[in-house]
Amino acid sequence: MAHEFAVEMQDVVKKFITPEGNELNAVDHVTMQIKNGEFFSMLGSSGCGKTTSLRMIAGFEWPTEGEVYIEGKAMGHTPPFQRKVNTVFQSYALFQHMTVYQNIAFGLEMEGAQKDEIDKRVKHVLEMVQLTGMERRKPKQLSGGQQQRIAVARALVKVPDVLLLDEPLGALDLKLRKDMQLELKALQQQLGITFVYVTHDQEEAMTMSDRIAVMSKGKVQQLGAPVEIYERPANKFVADFIGDSNFFEGRIKSLSKEEAVVFIPDLNAEVTGIPVSQGLVNGEEITVSIRPEKVLISEKPMNQNTFKGKVTNTVYIGTDTHVYVDLMGKRLKVFEQNRISRLDPGSFYTVGQDVTLVMMPENVLVLKKE
Amino acid sequence: MSHDPAHLTIPWKGVCGMNPHRRHPFIFSSAMLVYVFLYAPIIVLILFSFNASRANVTFEGFVPTFSDKVVMDGSLVKASPCGPFHWFCELAKDKDVAEAAGNTLTIAIVSTLVSSVIGTMAALALQRYEFKLKPFSQLSLYIPIVIPEIVMGIGILTLFSQLFGVINGSLGLTGDSRLSMGLGTVIVSHIAFSVPFVTLVVQARLQGFDKSYEEAAMDLGANEWTTFRRVTLPMILPGVLSGALLAFTLSLDDFVITFFTNGPGSTTLPIYVYGLLRRIITPQVNALSTVWILTVFSVVLILQWLQNREAKQH
Numbered sequence: 001m002a003h004e005f006a007v008e009m010q011d012v013v014k015k016f017i018t019p020e021g022n023e024l025n026a027v028d029h030v031t032m033q034i035k036n037g038e039f040f041s042m043l044g045s046s047g048c049g050k051t052t053s054l055r056m057i058a059g060f061e062w063p064t065e066g067e068v069y070i071e072g073k074a075m076g077h078t079p080p081f082q083r084k085v086n087t088v089f090q091s092y093a094l095f096q097h098m099t100v101y102q103n104i105a106f107g108l109e110m111e112g113a114q115k116d117e118i119d120k121r122v123k124h125v126l127e128m129v130q131l132t133g134m135e136r137r138k139p140k141q142l143s144g145g146q147q148q149r150i151a152v153a154r155a156l157v158k159v160p161d162v163l164l165l166d167e168p169l170g171a172l173d174l175k176l177r178k179d180m181q182l183e184l185k186a187l188q189q190q191l192g193i194t195f196v197y198v199t200h201d202q203e204e205a206m207t208m209s210d211r212i213a214v215m216s217k218g219k220v221q222q223l224g225a226p227v228e229i230y231e232r233p234a235n236k237f238v239a240d241f242i243g244d245s246n247f248f249e250g251r252i253k254s255l256s257k258e259e260a261v262v263f264i265p266d267l268n269a270e271v272t273g274i275p276v277s278q279g280l281v282n283g284e285e286i287t288v289s290i291r292p293e294k295v296l297i298s299e300k301p302m303n304q305n306t307f308k309g310k311v312t313n314t315v316y317i318g319t320d321t322h323v324y325v326d327l328m329g330k331r332l333k334v335f336e337q338n339r340i341s342r343l344d345p346g347s348f349y350t351v352g353q354d355v356t357l358v359m360m361p362e363n364v365l366v367l368k369k370e
Numbered sequence: 371m372s373h374d375p376a377h378l379t380i381p382w383k384g385v386c387g388m389n390p391h392r393r394h395p396f397i398f399s400s401a402m403l404v405y406v407f408l409y410a411p412i413i414v415l416i417l418f419s420f421n422a423s424r425a426n427v428t429f430e431g432f433v434p435t436f437s438d439k440v441v442m443d444g445s446l447v448k449a450s451p452c453g454p455f456h457w458f459c460e461l462a463k464d465k466d467v468a469e470a471a472g473n474t475l476t477i478a479i480v481s482t483l484v485s486s487v488i489g490t491m492a493a494l495a496l497q498r499y500e501f502k503l504k505p506f507s508q509l510s511l512y513i514p515i516v517i518p519e520i521v522m523g524i525g526i527l528t529l530f531s532q533l534f535g536v537i538n539g540s541l542g543l544t545g546d547s548r549l550s551m552g553l554g555t556v557i558v559s560h561i562a563f564s565v566p567f568v569t570l571v572v573q574a575r576l577q578g579f580d581k582s583y584e585e586a587a588m589d590l591g592a593n594e595w596t597t598f599r600r601v602t603l604p605m606i607l608p609g610v611l612s613g614a615l616l617a618f619t620l621s622l623d624d625f626v627i628t629f630f631t632n633g634p635g636s637t638t639l640p641i642y643v644y645g646l647l648r649r650i651i652t653p654q655v656n657a658l659s660t661v662w663i664l665t666v667f668s669v670v671l672i673l674q675w676l677q678n679r680e681a682k683q684h
Contacts, residue, residue: 058585058589059588059589060585060588060589079588079593080585080588080589081588081589081590081591081592081593085589086589086590087585087586087589089582089585089586090582091580091582093580093582093583093585093586094586095583095586095587095601095604095605096605097604097605106587106590106592106600107590107591110590110591110592110596111591154586154590155589155590158590158591
């Protein structure tokens with residue numbers, strides 16, 4: 001019976017010594033639990049500790065403090081070759097001196113599998129990644145996408161408890177990357193193996209993951225389903241890192257059980273009826289954020305939560321038109337979906353045009369100051 | 371590299387009237403001079419190994435005919451069972467040459483094997499680990515390369531003679547059981563000067579060696595030793611072989627250090643030739659040199675060919 005959590009990181013710290021001789025917490029008191037069978041992503045920019053975390057799960061690094069558990073077992077200093085996890089490397093790390101067959105068979109040989117057993121499993125996994133017939137090629141003779149699949153096949157043939165993927169699609173072009181994202185997701189659902197996926201590409205993480213850990217400076221900033229992370233970011237970093245946001249400095253003017261009124265000095269205006277969940281205090285200085293696609297440009301003025309502004313620029317990007325509006329000297333981004341053809345120049349807002357912006361209170365987020 | 375034909379056109383061709391494809395005559399003539407100075411002595415040397423004159427000062431033509439036995443006319447060989455290859459046959463009969471060749475090969479093979487192993491280990495350690503004396507270790511690799519060979523030879527000689535003196539004295543060894551200069555000391559000294567060459571060549575190969583290959587092997591269940599045997603070694607093998615080849619030729623060639631460290635029964639070919647020269651230079655020396663050059667040359671050619679074939683497969 002599988003443990004509830006495929007991987008647990010318990011208050012893990014990883015210290016590195018920088019070339020200048022300073023101590024750096026690459027991973028800083030990280031605790032997270034990765035459920036069995038889920039597609040879990042660690043998302044963050046370079047240096048956020050995501051790859052180091054992955055490497056500690058794989059066993060290439062050992063935590064300075066804390067403990068990593070795999071299937072409930074404390075790993076301590078267990079070397080990689082004694083862990084039931086396998087890794088797909090960013091560089092693929094396919095053995096250049098071996099054929100595709102030898103690459104995939106390598107892990108099975110290490111288990112001491114019999115020759116016909118190896119034959120059967122290599123054949124099966126090649127079918128799974130749709131590369132049957134490539135057995136005798138050398139990795140150099142394959143395209144980037146094919147090499148990537150072989151790297152996945154080589155790890156999956158071992159039937160690991162957890163598959164670790166370190167930016168495996170980074171080297172592929174956009175179109176191929178999108179195809180592979182869906183393919184990997186389908187593969188994960190079909191096999192039911194826990195995938196732990198490291199990426200700096202938020203769209204990629206959103207597309208594939210059941211849950212995402214957004215990381216920065218060695219810490220987990222937020223852990224949740226993609227929709228939670230996007231719609232209810234835990235702090236300004238997450239709101240800024242995932243998607244686009246408009247930020248204003250503000251203050252809680254009044255507070256009831258469910259709703260808050262926030263005063264925004266920059267706009268000399270208040271937003272009413274904002275739903276609140278966190279423990280906020282009356283008069284607290286906070287940051288207000290709203291997603292650009294959630295700001296509406298209204299033809300007719302409304303009573304509440306409306307702001308008058310001037311269009312300063314419009315940018316047409318195909319799916320959307322980005323409208324930049326000046327609100328009392330503050331620039332606000334508004335994304336309007338191009339639901340109608342914009343071929344008629346009259347359908348665009350013109351620079352200098354007066355507009356009224358509406359921020360629906362349920363779309364306004366109140367973020368605590370760090 | 372791009373194979374886009376646009377890259378093959380040379381935009382600056384014709385600028386200032388210069389044709390980049392026309393070489394300056396100086397380049398050609400200096401190349402020719404290099405060839406002459408490099409290869410003319412070797413060609414002359416090979417030619418003289420067929421010399422009919424025993425004196426070997428001037429070339430008196432080839433040994434003209436085959437016959438049952440050697441016919442001499444003064445210092446000229448008139449006829450020989452081997453014809454023009456007279457001196458090669460004389461060489462083959464020479465037991466001392468055979469022994470010296472045997473010694474040379476033994477020393478070269480043993481010192482190459484040992485120095486390849488030690489040199490590769492050193493290169494891996496220098497690439498992989500951080501330790502206090504690392505800059506010193508790296509620098510010390512160059513010492514045996516830049517230091518005059520004669521200094522190193524005298525140094526090794528002094529070391530061995532002192533060491534053997536102490537050991538022989540304290541253990542009361544006498545006669546045949548005494549430690550003395552011989553094959554062993556030559557091999558050790560050859561290993562000593564070969565290791566840095568192997569290390570530097572393997573280090574060059576290790577530059578840019580992605581450690582994720584080794585991590586991948588361990589990730590797939592291979593322990594450290596299996597990882598080295600199945601992944602690391604095959605990947606750095608071209609470097610190790612180049613280093614070994616270098617060590618092998620250095621050992622075959624070495625005169626100075628061998629001169630100081632050899633002893634009775636460990637005469638190598640260079641030492642033997644030197645001994646011959648002090649007595650009389652017969653074309654037999656040339657014949658020996660010719661065989662030697664051809665052997666080394668063909669070994670290098672075969673290894674080059676093998677490496678090229680290997681490179682083409684990847």
